[in-house]
Amino acid sequence: MRQCAITALPSVVKKFSLVLVAVFLALMVATAAIVWGMDAIDERQAASAQVPSETEANVIERGAYLARVGNCMACHTSRGGSPYAGGRGIETPFGTVFSSNLTPDNTTGLGQWNTNDFWRALHHGRARDGRLLYPAFPYTSYSQITRVDSDALFAFLGRLPAVEQPNKTHTLRWPYGTQTALRAWRALYFKPAAFQTEVSQSGQWNRGAYLVRGPGHCTACHTARNAWGGSDMAHEFSGGLMPVQDWYAPSLTSPQEAGVATWSVPEIVQLLATGQSARGATSGPMSEVVLHSTQYWSPQDLEATAVFLKTLPGTDQQPRGKSTAPSSPAQGASIEAAGKGAPLYEKHCAQCHGKSGEGVPNAYPALAGNRAITLPVTANLIQIVLNGGFLPATLGNPRPFGMPPFALILSDQDLANVLTYIRTSWNNEASPISELDVNRFREKTVQSGR
Amino acid sequence: MAQRTLACTACHGDQGRAGPDGYYPRIAGKPAGYLYNQLLNFRDGRRHYNPMTGLLDPLNTAYLKEIAQYFSALDLPYPAPLTYTTSPAVLQRGETLATQGDISRSIPACTQCHGEALTGVEPVVPGLLGLPRDYLNAQLGSWIAGQRRAHSPDCMARVTKKMTAEDVTAVSSWLASRPLPGNTRPARARSTVSTETNAIQCGSAP
Numbered sequence: 212m213r214q215c216a217i218t219a220l221p222s223v224v225k226k227f228s229l230v231l232v233a234v235f236l237a238l239m240v241a242t243a244a245i246v247w248g249m250d251a252i253d254e255r256q257a258a259s260a261q262v263p264s265e266t267e268a269n270v271i272e273r274g275a276y277l278a279r280v281g282n283c284m285a286c287h288t289s290r291g292g293s294p295y296a297g298g299r300g301i302e303t304p305f306g307t308v309f310s311s312n313l314t315p316d317n318t319t320g321l322g323q324w325n326t327n328d329f330w331r332a333l334h335h336g337r338a339r340d341g342r343l344l345y346p347a348f349p350y351t352s353y354s355q356i357t358r359v360d361s362d363a364l365f366a367f368l369g370r371l372p373a374v375e376q377p378n379k380t381h382t383l384r385w386p387y388g389t390q391t392a393l394r395a396w397r398a399l400y401f402k403p404a405a406f407q408t409e410v411s412q413s414g415q416w417n418r419g420a421y422l423v424r425g426p427g428h429c430t431a432c433h434t435a436r437n438a439w440g441g442s443d444m445a446h447e448f449s450g451g452l453m454p455v456q457d458w459y460a461p462s463l464t465s466p467q468e469a470g471v472a473t474w475s476v477p478e479i480v481q482l483l484a485t486g487q488s489a490r491g492a493t494s495g496p497m498s499e500v501v502l503h504s505t506q507y508w509s510p511q512d513l514e515a516t517a518v519f520l521k522t523l524p525g526t527d528q529q530p531r532g533k534s535t536a537p538s539s540p541a542q543g544a545s546i547e548a549a550g551k552g553a554p555l556y557e558k559h560c561a562q563c564h565g566k567s568g569e570g571v572p573n574a575y576p577a578l579a580g581n582r583a584i585t586l587p588v589t590a591n592l593i594q595i596v597l598n599g600g601f602l603p604a605t606l607g608n609p610r611p612f613g614m615p616p617f618a619l620i621l622s623d624q625d626l627a628n629v630l631t632y633i634r635t636s637w638n639n640e641a642s643p644i645s646e647l648d649v650n651r652f653r654e655k656t657v658q659s660g661r
Numbered sequence: 662m663a664q665r666t667l668a669c670t671a672c673h674g675d676q677g678r679a680g681p682d683g684y685y686p687r688i689a690g691k692p693a694g695y696l697y698n699q700l701l702n703f704r705d706g707r708r709h710y711n712p713m714t715g716l717l718d719p720l721n722t723a724y725l726k727e728i729a730q731y732f733s734a735l736d737l738p739y740p741a742p743l744t745y746t747t748s749p750a751v752l753q754r755g756e757t758l759a760t761q762g763d764i765s766r767s768i769p770a771c772t773q774c775h776g777e778a779l780t781g782v783e784p785v786v787p788g789l790l791g792l793p794r795d796y797l798n799a800q801l802g803s804w805i806a807g808q809r810r811a812h813s814p815d816c817m818a819r820v821t822k823k824m825t826a827e828d829v830t831a832v833s834s835w836l837a838s839r840p841l842p843g844n845t846r847p848a849r850a851r852s853t854v855s856t857e858t859n860a861i862q863c864g865s866a867p
Binding site: 220290291297433467486498499502563598599600601602604607611612614615616617618619620 | 705
């Protein structure tokens with residue numbers, strides 16, 4: 212249709228159009244060249260490094276610890292598959308990226324790689340053959356990993372049993388899968404950067420900052436991403452909705468969300484080491500982070516992390532997606548919904564969470580004053596109630612209590628009413644939840660076959 | 662432990678006696694090794710039901726084993742079997758398959774591995790009685806389709822691939838119609854393995 216329209220245009224316009232197209236193409240080529248050039252600079256490889264006096268066994272042990280800290284295994288192992296052999300699909304809004312085989316297999320793994328290749332992948336986000344890597348591999352954080360730590364990680368991976376398992380091809384939609392798209396993305400959102408020590412802060416604080424910003428890659432979830440998947444680093448740690456999974460990683464800066472400025476260091480350490488604390492518990496993807504990663508961090512590293520997290524600048528700003536205060540009619544509806552929710556709460560929830568949402572220490576989280584209940588983004592709350600769940604089984608909490616799934620027990624309307632009741636009772640002040648909000652997540656639950 | 666496992670009994674019924682709709686089977690009294698293997702199968706992608714996988718993901722093997730042992734130790738009465746309208750010919754075919762198998766097609770009898778009384782064998786072979794027909798049909802169907810798997814070598818996958826749709830209906834109908842015997846506990850593990858049993862290699866029952 213469009214072609215027909217163009218042929219019908221007077222020839223002057225046609226010529227003008229051609230000129231425009233030519234100029235546009237030239238601009239594209241020029242931009243591409245600049246973007247490519249930007250990406251190619253500064254890839255001189257730092258010399259391989261080793262901490263003096265460290266034996267080979269020490270290096271491998273440190274590498275194993277760092278792999279835990281970075282939770283490499285979680286993404287680089289498929290469900291039921293060989294550890295570190297890759298093949299797990301990471302769903303993104305642009306398609307699925309499959310993790311790669313990190314075992315030292317010569318043909319399908321890292322067998323042919325050396326420490327420089329590995330450093331280039333972590334620091335520059337480039338594979339051994341020069342291809343740009345997809346940022347589902349969080350090199351935006353790993354870029355801050357020191358050369359010494361990179362070498363230790365590589366030494367550890369080199370000692371894993373080699374597993375022959377070819378990498379799966381990513382299934383990204385055009386044009387996201389192209390190297391050109393990646394070059395453009397990197398020009399906008401990535402610059403290789405070594406970790407910068409803050410001289411005004413203590414060594415402990417700097418260690419925490421390094422763990423959180425570098426190998427721990429907390430930013431990957433706790434910082435919002437824009438429509439192109441770039442992290443909004445101007446609002447670092449201000450919370451982000453994880454795409455596809457639809458879990459909200461709460462803000463680590465806001466006192467209304469998961470900011471810990473007022474927590475004590477032992478409380479923060481306890482949460483990361485066991486999955487629960489007197490001030491709150493983990494759920495969803497964070498429980499798996501605790502299960503596979505943070506429970507194994509050394510007490511010193513957890514303390515350093517706590518010290519750093521406590522100093523994140525507090526924000527009171529309304530995060531993205533926060534619903535505005537309900538207007539009068541909505542408030543009326545909210546009161547009505549909460550009224551209907553009260554008897555449901557008595558029947559289904561009070562047995563564990565208490566008549567006044569007070570909970571039971573070390574077993575059932577309190578709902579009164581619980582920030583996970585009043586989060587402006589309600590995705591987590593709805594999924595917890597629909598699907599139930601356990602706190603992570605950790606050394607410090609080896610036999611967690613389970614929350615039953617309510618998907619089969621309560622209708623969307625009942626769930627909306629009881630959640631609205633919980634969000635507006637016992638001094639909790641949050642917006643109501645609608646039947647539609649619940650239904651969106653129930654569809655996801657039902658989609659999964661038996 | 663009952664309090665810790667409310668997440669399980671919400672669907673699998675009070676004390677794990679089975680859910681109301683036929684798709685959430687009884688877990689009470691099944692061999693502990695069988696229950697543990699199923700928890701691992703859901704966690705590791707050999708069985709597929711997202712809500713189940715989601716519950717297991719934050720747990721470790723030590724706790725999964727304890728949960729399996731807890732439900733296995735519950736010795737609770739079974740309800741009477743549901744009544745289905747099935748023709749006597751179909752039930753007869755089901756009984757023959759279950760108790761004698763079909764030698765011409767190398768289909769072993771269910772009783773060969775699941776116990777003479779079909780109440781299972783310790784520690785890993787489940788009983789087949791007290792389960793709704795819908796559940797049995799769904800499980801045999803998923804095994805044929807490759808949706809349900811067990812540790813390799815997967816003996817049930819080999820057996821079910823020889824079965825026709827009529828075989829599945831017949832054997833499910835007969836099993837679902839049978840009342841439980843007086844002793845509902847799984848049989849003790851057999852110390853001597855017959856040559857027939859030996860012919861079937863099961864990764865779940867090494």
